[in-house]
Amino acid sequence: MTALFVAEKVSVRYGAVKALTDVDVVLEPGVVHGVIGPNGAGKSTFIDALSGRTRTTSGRVLLDGVEITRRPVGWRRHRGISRSFQRTSVFGSMTVRAQLEMIAHRHRETDLDGIVTALDLVPVLDRVCSEIAYGTQRSVDLAMALIGRPRVVLLDEPCAGLVQDESVRMLAHVRDLCKEREVAALLVEHDVDGVFRTCDRITVLDLGRVLASGDPAEVRANEDVVRAYLGSAA
Numbered sequence: 258m259t260a261l262f263v264a265e266k267v268s269v270r271y272g273a274v275k276a277l278t279d280v281d282v283v284l285e286p287g288v289v290h291g292v293i294g295p296n297g298a299g300k301s302t303f304i305d306a307l308s309g310r311t312r313t314t315s316g317r318v319l320l321d322g323v324e325i326t327r328r329p330v331g332w333r334r335h336r337g338i339s340r341s342f343q344r345t346s347v348f349g350s351m352t353v354r355a356q357l358e359m360i361a362h363r364h365r366e367t368d369l370d371g372i373v374t375a376l377d378l379v380p381v382l383d384r385v386c387s388e389i390a391y392g393t394q395r396s397v398d399l400a401m402a403l404i405g406r407p408r409v410v411l412l413d414e415p416c417a418g419l420v421q422d423e424s425v426r427m428l429a430h431v432r433d434l435c436k437e438r439e440v441a442a443l444l445v446e447h448d449v450d451g452v453f454r455t456c457d458r459i460t461v462l463d464l465g466r467v468l469a470s471g472d473p474a475e476v477r478a479n480e481d482v483v484r485a486y487l488g489s490a491a
């Protein structure tokens with residue numbers, strides 16, 4: 258069977274800096290795939306390369322077995338590859354409702370109510386985005402990424418800036434919604450415990466290379482990962 262979304266030996270250089278070298282990932286519907294690694298490991302570069310924001314130096318990206326490596330961001334979004342950013346991308350001056358409806362219109366979403374309800378956004382629909390709590394803004398970011406029934410979502414640190422309780426709730430939402438909607442998710446996150454709790458598979462990057470990949474138990478037990486990254490916390 259053809260995998261939904263594949264990164265094959267993806268490499269990215271910024272001048273002399275090798276930000277990513279030969280990184281492989283396979284994403285499947287309803288599977289949450291975490292990517293962890295220390296600062297500068299190449300996590301954001303990987304999401305940027307998969308979403309079309311950064312040009313790969315070599316390697317291939319495939320959707321349904323068809324190469325899309327050079328396709329631009331907008332083309333990918335319209336074919337069901339969406340992403341969220343490390344920093345919230347809500348428009349501060351709009352209401353939550355206006356912002357979500359605008360994106361729903363653009364991507365022909367027919368069940369905006371379902372997304373809004375699942376993410377507990379009903380009480381803030383008529384509030385201006387800049388006036389709602391930061392944790393709720395992050396839920397609006399997730400809602401925006403899920404609009405249009407994407408087949409693949411690439412989430413860049415959805416828990417950045419959240420307190421522990423909010424982070425737990427956010428990752429539960431990510432997992433539940435990806436399972437319910439059969440979305441293939443790639444989750445980059447610094448909250449390592451959250452990633453181990455949430456993800457079905459995990460890839461660990463270090464200095465732009467894959468240090469380990471597998472299910473959470475395999476990765477947690479991997480000696481290279483413990484030595485280089487998890488330390489005694491494992």
Ligand SMILES: Nc1ncnc2c1ncn2[C@@H]1O[C@H](COP(=O)(O)OP(=O)(O)OP(=O)(O)O)[C@@H](O)[C@H]1O
Binds near residue numbers: 301
């Ligand atoms: N635009 C750029 N120009 C040059 N080097 C860059 C650029 N963006 C990233 N890098 C370098 O590429 C490497 C990977 O960076 P990247 O931001 O992808 O790592 P990261 O794992 O997401 O880090 P963090 O956890 O701090 O967000 C780092 O060495 C970084 O300094």
